[in-house]
Amino acid sequence: MTTLPFRYEVMDGKGEPMFIDFRRATVDDLDKVIALQNEIVEALPDKDLYATFTREESLGQLEHDICMMAECDGEVAGYSVMIPNDPDNPENYGKYFNYDREQLAKTVSMDLTMVAPKYRGRGIQRIFNKLRLGMAAEMGASEALTTISPDNPYSYRNFLVLNFDIVDERELYGGKRRYILRKEFYS
Numbered sequence: 001m002t003t004l005p006f007r008y009e010v011m012d013g014k015g016e017p018m019f020i021d022f023r024r025a026t027v028d029d030l031d032k033v034i035a036l037q038n039e040i041v042e043a044l045p046d047k048d049l050y051a052t053f054t055r056e057e058s059l060g061q062l063e064h065d066i067c068m069m070a071e072c073d074g075e076v077a078g079y080s081v082m083i084p085n086d087p088d089n090p091e092n093y094g095k096y097f098n099y100d101r102e103q104l105a106k107t108v109s110m111d112l113t114m115v116a117p118k119y120r121g122r123g124i125q126r127i128f129n130k131l132r133l134g135m136a137a138e139m140g141a142s143e144a145l146t147t148i149s150p151d152n153p154y155s156y157r158n159f160l161v162l163n164f165d166i167v168d169e170r171e172l173y174g175g176k177r178r179y180i181l182r183k184e185f186y187s
Helices: 027-043 055-064 093-097 124-138 153-160
Strands: 006-011 017-024 066-072 075-083 107-115 143-148 165-172 176-184
Touching: 017 124, 027 055, 027 066, 027 075, 027 107, 066 124, 075 124, 093 107, 093 143, 093 165, 107 124, 124 143, 124 153, 143 153, 153 176
Parallel strands: 107 143
Antiparallel strands: 006 017, 017 066, 066 075, 075 107, 143 176, 165 176
C-alpha cells in the first residue's frame, strides 16, 4: 500500500514524462470536484453512464468519506471516493444485500472515480482502485463493493483485473442499470 501523497510518472502522448500527484482531497477541493464532474458529464455520449452528485452530496463525501485527488501540474486529473466500513453510514453498499451491522462494519464501498478526459488511458483509475483496496484492508474490511454501468467497459475491466466479481445487476441512482461487483479479502 502506498501512502498519500505520492507522485506517479507516466508518458504523455509525445513520449515525454508527465507526473501525476495523488493526495487526500479536502473540503477546499469542492469547486474542483464539481468542475471535474461537469467536464466529465459534458463529454459523455450517454449520460446514464454516470450518476451525478449535487454540490451538497460532494461536500458530504469530502467531509465524511475517504476522498483522493490526482493532479498534473496543478490541473485536476482525477478524483476518487471510498465509503469506509461504517455500519451506520446509509451509503454503505452492503445495504443492497441487507447486511447486518457486523457485515456492514466489514464492507467498504468504492463509490466514485472520475478521470478527466485529457488524462484517461494513463492508469489513474487503477491506481485509485489499488489505493482504496489497500486502505480497505488496513481498516479491516473483508470485502469491497462497487457499482458500474454495464455500458462502461473501461471501468468494468479495471475492476475485473483486480478480481472483482459481478454479484448483482439492478436499477440504481434513479433507474440507471448497474452491476454490483464484489471483491472479498482473504487472510
